[in-house]
Amino acid sequence: MTDQSLLRALDAHYRSMPPVAALGLSIAGYDGRHLRLRAPLAANVNDKGCAFGGSLASLMTLAAWGLVSLRLGEAGLAAEVYVADSQLRYLKPLYADLEAEAELAPDEDWDVFLATFRSRGRARAQLLARVRLPDGAAACTFEGRYVAIAKG
Amino acid sequence: MTDQSLLRALDAHYRSMPPVAALGLSIAGYDGRHLRLRAPLAANVNDKGCAFGGSLASLMTLAAWGLVSLRLGEAGLAAEVYVADSQLRYLKPLYADLEAEAELAPDEDWDVFLATFRSRGRARAQLLARVRLPDGAAACTFEGRYVAIAKG
Numbered sequence: 001m002t003d004q005s006l007l008r009a010l011d012a013h014y015r016s017m018p019p020v021a022a023l024g025l026s027i028a029g030y031d032g033r034h035l036r037l038r039a040p041l042a043a044n045v046n047d048k049g050c051a052f053g054g055s056l057a058s059l060m061t062l063a064a065w066g067l068v069s070l071r072l073g074e075a076g077l078a079a080e081v082y083v084a085d086s087q088l089r090y091l092k093p094l095y096a097d098l099e100a101e102a103e104l105a106p107d108e109d110w111d112v113f114l115a116t117f118r119s120r121g122r123a124r125a126q127l128l129a130r131v132r133l134p135d136g137a138a139a140c141t142f143e144g145r146y147v148a149i150a151k152g
Numbered sequence: 153m154t155d156q157s158l159l160r161a162l163d164a165h166y167r168s169m170p171p172v173a174a175l176g177l178s179i180a181g182y183d184g185r186h187l188r189l190r191a192p193l194a195a196n197v198n199d200k201g202c203a204f205g206g207s208l209a210s211l212m213t214l215a216a217w218g219l220v221s222l223r224l225g226e227a228g229l230a231a232e233v234y235v236a237d238s239q240l241r242y243l244k245p246l247y248a249d250l251e252a253e254a255e256l257a258p259d260e261d262w263d264v265f266l267a268t269f270r271s272r273g274r275a276r277a278q279l280l281a282r283v284r285l286p287d288g289a290a291a292c293t294f295e296g297r298y299v300a301i302a303k304g
Contacts, residue, residue, distance in 0.1 A: 019196045019204045022174035044171045053235045054213050055171045058206025065205075082242065083205045089237045 003030065006073045010066050020062060023055055027066075028099055035067040039098045050093035051139070056100075056131055057088055060142035063102035064127035068146045075114050079148040084124070086144035094131060094139040102129040105143070113148075121150035155182065158225045162218050172214060175207055179218075180251055187219040191250045202245035203291070208252075208283055209240055212294035215254035216279035220298045227266050231300040236276070238296035246283060246291040254281040257295070265300075273302035 011027050014020045024043040028036040037059055044055035061083055072079045104110060105126035117123035129142040163179050166172045176195040180188040189211055196207035213235055224231045256262060257278035269275035281294040 013199060017198050017204055018194070019174065019198075019207045022171065022195075023206075042170070043174075046169050046171075047165060048232065052169055052171045052210075053217075054175075054206065054210025057209040057213065057238075058204075061206050061209065080200065085239070085241045086209075087237070087239050090235055 003032075003070075003074070006070055009073070010070060013069075014062065014066070019058070023058060025059065025062065030070065034101050034103050035063050035070060036099055036101045037063045037066065041095070041097050044098055048093065050095050051098050051131070053090055053140075056090070056094070056098065056140050057086075057142070059098050059100040060088070060102065060129035060131065060140070061086060061144060063100040064129050064142065064144050065146065067102045067104075067127065068125055068148060071110055071114070072117070072148055077114070077117060078151040079117065080151060081146055081148045084145045084147050086142060088140060088142050090140045092133060092137065092139050094133060096134050098131055100129050100131050100142075102127055102142075104128070117148055117150070123148050155184075155222075155226070158222055161225070162222060165221075166214065166218070171210070175210060177211065177214065182222065186253050186255050187215050187222060188251055188253045189215045189218065193247070193249050196250055200245065202247050203250050203283070205242055205292075208242070208246070208250065208292050209238075209294070211250050211252040212240070212254065212281035212283065212292070213238060213296060215252040216281050216294065216296050216298065219254045219256070219279065220277055220300060223262055223266070224269070224300055229266070229269060230303040231269065232303060233298055233300045236297045236299050238294060240292060240294050242292045244285060244289065244291050246285060248286050250283055252281050252283050252294075254279055254294075256280070269300055269302070275300050
């Protein structure tokens with residue numbers, strides 16, 4: 001598949017999950033290394049008028065999950081992708097729409113991940129994600145470990 | 153307020169947040185040390201037919217947040233409660249309704265937390281939460297640090 005058809009498939013995949021549809025999520029960009037997801041504040045607001053921690057957690061978890069899925073899809077590999085664990089830090093309240101950006105952790109390598117997956121039928125990757133404030137500072141950060149397992 | 157009116161206020165508080173209302177959450181029990189929250193699988197299902205990681209994260213984050221809020225409310229203290237950070241482990245897929253139970257971490261003490269809050273106008277607490285499988289094994293676990301800040 002081309003990147004465009006993979007992105008359309010990912011978007012449809014996200015929207016097929018009721019709790020993800022409730023976030024009002026959309027794909028904001030993908031350049032092969034970073035996946036950005038957006039969600040409106042109105043659907044994700046807490047009692048203090050800022051972004052709900054659970055929505056921030058969901059959006060970052062989904063951005064990293066989507067990036068792993070896209071890299072596998074681009075390589076023509078069919079996999080189930082699971083989040084195994086995550087660490088989150090909530091640094092500052094966000095009073096604007098949510099945009100999460102995910103990327104591979106700096107000490108990891110997509111080629112190694114894909115080669116491991118091809119040879120063993122499973123592979124792990126450490127992903128980073130963050131949501132920024134309008135001024136560019138981090139509102140929250142995410143580190144998560146994902147496992148991809150070959151389908152079938 | 154009595155426990156019952158505090159629980160009703162907490163329930164209304166949860167439901168007032170659009171992303172929390174979307175979870176279909178309800179309070180399942182409170183005994184002074186543990187708060188249990190439930191949410192139906194149907195509203196929180198992922199692409200694999202099991203509970204979505206983001207919903208599990210939200211429910212555990214909210215259960216721990218609610219427990220801190222209840223303990224402050226019982227003590228007659230008005231506070232804003234924030235989650236500062238969290239660590240989650242997704243251990244097994246859950247193909248049933250979600251029930252999260254939160255409690256204070258074993259090396260913490262509510263009396264110390266409340267005394268600190270009274271004297272300084274802010275206090276931190278480490279909370280634990282988990283969601284179990286129908287057989288009692290853990291589906292996922294949560295550790296989170298919360299900050300309470302006096303209102304006004």
